[in-house]
Amino acid sequence: MILIAPFAKQLRNGKENPKNYPYWEALIRLIDEPIIQVGVEGERQLVADFRKNLPLTEVRKLIQQCKTWISCDSFLQHLGWDEGKPGVVLWSVSDPLIFGHPENINLLKDRSLLAPNQFLWWEHTEHDPSKFVPPQDVLKALKSLLSTQELVLG
């Protein structure tokens, strides 16, 4: 099972969070594994098994149960790191060297696309799908991560 947290926190101005990965539907079609989505009420449902508003302890259990996880720059990339389970993080405008963890696979299209100021509210940054890596790159990273885990597990 693959765990996904597709969306970053909703912005106060109602705009799309610039950290939200825009190609989830295409990516999900490429993944040949059961997928569980975690998130909060009001987020778009992408798979049949969408678990909303789970207590943190339940999300931690899911992290331990999954093969790996995929998320944008949101709480799951920190929680997966905290649980010692590496995953794939889909970056765009926020800087993985500041907000990420090297234990994960951090997919950033180009550092030149990062927001000039990393410490302002994200409400000031427009969502731009062209700043994300394509689903094929994510699949490649996912396969690489899973094959590494299989090697480790023997």
Added chain:
Amino acid sequence: MPSVLCSVSTRGRTHTTLPMALQAIINQTRRPDKLVIFDDNDDQQDLRGDPLYKQLFYMMQAKEIAWEWLYAGKKGQHHNHQMANWMGYEWVWRVDDDALPEPNVLQNLLKHVGPHIGGVGGSVLTPPQTFDGAATGKIEHIYTEPNLQWGLIKKTQEVEHLHCTFLYRAGVYDYNLALSRVAHREETLFTYGLHKKGYKLLVVPHAVTWHLKAPSGGIRMENRQELFAHDEQIFRNTMAFRDQTIVVLNSGMGDHIVFSHVLPHIKNPIVFGCYPEIVPSKSIAEAQSLFGDIEMFNIYGKMHRWQWKSSLEDAYRKMYL
């Protein structure tokens, strides 16, 4: 030679003591690299045409002291000091607008700076008052003893807080911007914060500043008792936790998770946060009630000022360890 910014915050003293303070700064044997004047007056004026200021500005230019006159935000001198704190100099020498440093003050204060020094202050004498200088300089005695700097300092002594005018290491600790415009206790909170960060504070001899305590202008323009009471309350609440490291996490879940890896290394922490299931904590509302504006704990604000390039975890380490 370390870079030094001289910072003067002024209000209501343009035509009384400020020109004297500026002249005293201009005539230092060790000139500051730059002089910045924060004009906190209600009615801010361009003084380049004023006969006296014209001469003072000329003297600065002749002595190669870069200078800048900034129209400040009228929010109190602590906001101005905070700006000076982050203007990119290694040291800031803050001088009140009614304080007259003798010509050797900056030179002698600088003799004491070093890697573990956070601040250095000399005597701050108000004629005709006299004080023999017997005090500990410890924060626990702040309500019961006079300040060491009020007397003629005869030997170098380590203290826990400094008063009025002093030289301090820039960019390592923030002024408390929760204080009102009177900024009561602002320098005590600031220098005690430097002390708590592990830097030594010294009072030293041969660095006398005459503090005229001009009867008009300055914080005396704000004589509303409730403002002093507000600031005193913040001071007392902060002091109540002085043996602890105050942590305020007014941020997201991910930030709390990252911070939880730093928490075990923090000395005697007291945490106020949003996600007690991740980091055991008291509420943010309680922090606001105790300390007023909690912006000074905003890790992103700090990272912005630090021009931070490393990880969030390292930023928390820098802030709290």
